[in-house]
Amino acid sequence: MENNHKGSELAPSRRDWLKTSMLGSAALLAGVPAQAAPEAKKKEGKRYPLAVSTYSYWHFQQEKYPIEKVIEHAARLGFDGVEILHRQMENETIPYMNKLKRLAFDNGLSLPLLSIHQSFVQPKAEDRRKDVEHTIKCINLATQMGIPAIRMNTGxxxxVKRDANYYKDGKEPPMEGFTDKDAIRWCIDSMGECLVAAEKAGVVLAIENHWGLSSNIDYLLEIYKPLASSPAMGMNVDTGNFVGDPYPQFERLAPYATIVQAKTYYGGGHFYDLELDYKRIASILRKANFKGYISLEMEGKEDPETAVSKSLKLFREVFS
Known part of the structure; x- marks a missing residue:
């Protein structure tokens, strides 16, 4: 009985020793101190996926900058995706589009956005119809390339002339005999037609604050909200396209954002200069629970070879 009693006293300490020994061995195998093994690893915060627009390398110069080269640069620098500017495409043939899609795939990149141009602020119904048809054609292009979203303009x-004063105040009087309310109605009706095709294709139409009618954020929301029930309706918020103080306006649009285009102006802007506080912008996006892509539009005069890299470094710091 005595020996059994002693054995029962030793059993707990033996079990404790075995437990400690196994934990220590596991910790050594993992290359960490034994006392650190039981601690859970801290969860890292979400990092927004970062894309770069092909526009960042072109700026509508006479000679188009090849999209293939942008994809290669994006992969080398460490971007997550490439936004394609429609006007920068070499052509619209299926072999060309498939080449871009394959090149992005081989380089581990997504193609999150196709940026197109159109205007629904046109008094003639036949002119608006042409841009509706253009948009539907671009929906088919996006589908072919596996692109889930299209940047849309109001027009x-x-x-007025697009000069420095225009980019400061965004003021643009309507054509004689018409009002901004007419243009808002045209935009809603035309976007509605485009959404029918977009829903079938599974492509999001992300309307942007892209000057013109959309310089007025109240107008932009007046167009967006009646269409927001469509699963294909979205919003692209551009950090550089606000008139006046950008931050209160950005805060209003952030809850509706599907994707964000973020501008930088290294070397001075081609059209205008802005000093944007991206830490503040990142805070607004987190508060709005934004989870999508942030796409760089480097619009400065500095060589993109250096300016795009600087922009990515900045975005990694503030959007991580």
Whole structure:
């Protein structure tokens, strides 16, 4: 009985020793101190996926910058995706589009956005119809390339020159005999037609604050909200396209954002200069629970070879 009693006293300490020994061995195998083994690894915060627009390398110069080269640069620098500017495409043939899709895939990159141009601020129904048809054609292009979203514009009256003053105040009077309310109705009706095709294709139409009518954020939301029930309706918020103080306006649009285009202006802007506080912008996006892509539009005069890299470094710091 005595020996059994002693054995029962030793059993717990033996079990404790075995437990400690096994934990220590596991910790040594993992290359960490034994006392650190039981601790759970801290969860890292979400990092927004970062894309680069092909526009960042072109800026509408006479000679188009090849999209293939942008994809290669993006992969080398460590971007997550490439936004394709429709006007920068070499052509619209299936072999060309398949080549871009395959090149992105081989380089581990997504193609999150196709940026197109159109205007629904046109008094003639036949002119609006042409841009509806253009948009539907671009939905088919996006589908072919596996691109899930298209950047959409409202359009503008084009009654004033696009100079430095315009980019400061965004003021643009309607054509004689018409009002901004007419243009808002045209945009809603035309976007509605495009959404029918977009829903079938599974492509999001992300309307942007892209000057013209959309310089007025109230107008932009007046167009967006009646269409928001469509699963294909989205919003692309551009950090550089606000008139006046950008942050309160950005805060209003952030809850609706499907994707964000973020501008930088290294070397001075081609059209205008802005000093944007991206830490503040990142805070607004987190508060709005934004989870999508942030796509760089480097719009400065500095060589993209250096300016795009600088922009990516900045975005990694603030959007991580």
């Amino acid at each position: 503008s009256w084009r009654t």
